Amino acid sequence: MNLTDSKKKLALAGLVCGLVAACLAYFGNPANMAFCIACFIRDTAGALGLHSTETVQYARPEIIGLVLGAFLISAATKEYRSTAGSSPMVRFVLGMILAIGSLVFLGCPLRMIIRMSAGDLNAWVALIGFILGVGTGVIALKKGFSLGRAHLTNRMSGGVMPVLMLGILVLALATTLLKSSQSGPGSMHAPIALSLIGGLIFGAFAQKSRMCFAGSIRDVILMRNFDLLTIIGSFFVVMLIYNVATGNFNLAFNTPGVIAHSEHLWNILGMYAVGFAAVLAGGCPLRQLILAGQGSSDSAMTVIGMFIGAALAHNLGLAASATALNPETQEITAGSVPLNGKAAVIICIAVCFIIGFLNKRSENK
Amino acid sequence: MKEVDARGLSCPEPVMLTEEAMKSEAGAIRVLVTEPHQKMNVEKCVWDHGRNCTSTETEDGFAVVIEPKK
Structure with a gap:
């Protein structure tokens, strides 16, 4: 199965992943x-328990499904390769920055694409920053940036991340050890089975199509190659249709309930x-999970960096607050980025x- | 034959190195990569530049042999 040899197949992958996302939103996410x-x-x-913000x-x-989906499809299609050794600690730090x-x-x-498809203008503003960030990365690549070579390693190393994800799933299903929000975004979710199946399908299609949000823009800037952008385009169209059809499309900046803020500079810089x-x-971040699933211990380090970065974002008060509506007074409280977050x-x-x-x-011959 | 060893490098480095090599070398070029998607990306890059190539599996990945420029 090869989804990368025609734009139609790539668009199909985006369509399927868009349907999964729309379905999960419809059923509770x-x-x-x-x-x-x-x-x-x-x-x-x-x-x-890595952070203690009770609403998230x-x-x-x-997440578990994405990694396992990529693992299973890559093993089935002989694309699983256990590799490691390309500057793992640098990748860990990059994971923290991503989060x-x-x-x-x-x-x-x-989510930026999903928010854009719902008319959230803050996400369109953030896209400017994202493109500029990718562009700066491309300049670094052109100047010879590299994190060095990964090497084939023991088969088991690449399987650790999928097994850890399986472990989290077992803990979630069979024990009461894990924390679970009673209110806020963390309490809103589709049924577990549906979320898991959705993750598995998304993971499998993302693995076979090489879906990557940064890679799509990078390839356009670097090589005038629009292949990966085709996937994102069809994903956007599906989500746009879903949002218009369900009345979730609202072209505006201050949109309480969307979990967004309108500090433009920090949307751009973030x-x-x-x-x-x-x-x-x-x-x-999506591609890192997929690569971790198909055996890259280096990407697994990036994923662990994202877990730690996300935990720090809440423990140290770096994460932004969302614009909210007080249901009693009907007053809108503007979301904002705390000083700690700006410094970070x-x-x-x-x-x-x-x-x-x-x-x-040149340092890594 | 000129050889480009892109084994273990992250995307898009294998494609960048291949493009660089094709600019300076009109003769045959052998590109070594580790991952299947890198092999496909390199092949696509070669075809986009109007050249042909054949790929074979190696012990630790793939070898894409680019034919000399016509």
Whole structure:
């Protein structure tokens, strides 16, 4: 099965993944968070007790499904390769940046597209930052950036992340050890079986199509190649149709209930950091989960970095707050990015520049 | 034959190195990659540049042999 040899097949992959996201939103996931990697990693980190924000704790089966779906399809189609050794600690830091930047914007690149399809103009503003971040990463690549070679390693190493995800699923299903939100976004979710199946399907199609939100824009800038952008385009169209059909399309900036804020500069800078870090890490948060599923221990380190980054974003007060409506007074409270979050984004961008322009391919023969 | 060793490198480095090599080398080029999707990306890049290639599986990945420029 090869989904990358024609634009029609790539568009089909985006269509299927869009249908999965729409389905999960319809059956209970927060509407504009239908399938957000950063939010769901943050929720899962909360379920494991890595942070204590009670409204965002839930072991999201979608994350587990993505990794397991990629693992199963790559094993079945002989694409599973256990590899490791390409600057794992640098990738860990890039994972932290991916999570922190996302939680300042309030969404990963996947959720940015979902929010854009719902008319959230803040996400369109953030797209500017994301494109600029990817563009800066491309400049680093052209100047010879590389994190060095990964090497084939013991088969078991690549299987650790899928097994850990399976472990979280078992804990969620068979014990009461994991935390689960009683209110807030963490309490809103589709039935477990549906979320898991959705994650498995999404993971399998993302693996076979190489779906990547940063990669799609990177390829356009770097090689004028629109293949990966085709997937994102069809995903956007499906979500747009879903949002219009269900009355969730609202073209505006201040949209209480959407889990967004209108601090434009920080929406731009948050996604700038994410775009930049994603190019340096070789893929967006979604792609990192997929690569971790197909055996890359380096991407697994990025995923662990995202868990720690998400936990820190809440423990240290870096994550933005969303614009909210008081149901009694009907007053709108504007969402905002705390000072700690602003400082963190600046540090994240500075770290991206250091990583991007000091790691050269010539050092890694 | 010129050889490009892109084994273990992250995307899009294998494609970038292949493009670089095709610019400077009109003769045959052998590109080594680790992952199946990198093999496909390199093949696509070669075809986009109007050249032909054949791929074989190696012990630790794939070898894409690019034919000389016509």
